[in-house]
Amino acid sequence: xxxxxxxxxxxxxxxxxxxxxxxxxxxxxxxxxxxxxxxxxxxxxxxxxxxxxxxxxxxxxxxxxxxxxxxxxxxxxxxxxxxxxxxxxxxxxxxxxxxxxxxxxxxxxxxxxxxx
Amino acid sequence: xxxxxxxxxxxxxxxxxxxxxxxxxxxxxxxxxxxxxxxxxxxxxxxxxxxxxxxxxxxxxxxxxxxxxxxxxxxxxxxxxxxxxxxxxxxxxxxxxxxxxxxxxxxx
Numbered sequence: 001x002x003x004x005x006x007x008x009x010x011x012x013x014x015x016x017x018x019x020x021x022x023x024x025x026x027x028x029x030x031x032x033x034x035x036x037x038x039x040x041x042x043x044x045x046x047x048x049x050x051x052x053x054x055x056x057x058x059x060x061x062x063x064x065x066x067x068x069x070x071x072x073x074x075x076x077x078x079x080x081x082x083x084x085x086x087x088x089x090x091x092x093x094x095x096x097x098x099x100x101x102x103x104x105x106x107x108x109x110x111x112x113x114x115x116x
Numbered sequence: 117x118x119x120x121x122x123x124x125x126x127x128x129x130x131x132x133x134x135x136x137x138x139x140x141x142x143x144x145x146x147x148x149x150x151x152x153x154x155x156x157x158x159x160x161x162x163x164x165x166x167x168x169x170x171x172x173x174x175x176x177x178x179x180x181x182x183x184x185x186x187x188x189x190x191x192x193x194x195x196x197x198x199x200x201x202x203x204x205x206x207x208x209x210x211x212x213x214x215x216x217x218x219x220x221x222x223x224x
Contacts (some may be wrong), residue, residue: 001161033211042203042214043159092158104149105212107158 002027002097004108012114013083020079021111023093028073030096033105034066037090046091049076062114118142120215122204127221128194136189136202136218144208150178150189153159153217160202163189194222 087108147166151159165180
C-alpha cells in the first residue's frame, strides 16, 4: 500500500485568507483524489488530479475556489481560497494503489481546517 | 447520481457479531468497498467486492448482491478496538462515492 503524508495536519485560519494543503506519496501514482469530510459526515469528492492535465472537479466544486496542482506523480496541492467558516472541514488526499489484485484508494492522514 | 444508504449507528457487546447493511443505487458499478475510520483518523481499506457472494477476511466478511444493490459487512468476535465508523463506498466512473457511515459502538 502507498504511504501518504499531508501538510499541515491542522490549521486555524482567518476568513478571507487562503490555505494550501500538500499531499506527498512514497511511490508514483497516476490518480490522486481530494476529499472533504465535514464534521460528522462522510467523504465528499472535490476533484481528481492527474499529472499533466487539469483537475476534474465534482459538481458543486470549482477551480477558482479549490485550485489544484499536480506537478509530478508523487505530489499534489489543494488550495482552499477566500475561506469562510463553512470551509471548516477535514481535507483528505487519496491515491489509487494495488492491494493484492484490487486497485483501491488509500488515504492520507487529513488536514483539519478551522476557519474563524 | 449516486445514492448509498447505511444505518447511522449500531451498538453491540464485546464478542458479539454485528452486520452493517448498505444499499446503493448508482449510475455505474465497478465494485464496492468497505472502509473503517476511527475518530480523528483517515479511513482505512477493509474489503472489496465486485462479484456476488461473500468475501471473508479474518473476523471481517463482506457480502454483495449486485442485482439487489445490496452489501453487508459482518464483524465477528467484536473487540473494543472495533468501535469506529464503517463506510460503504461504490466505485463507478473511476471514482468512489461514499455512504454517510455507520458508527459502531462496542460495549464491554
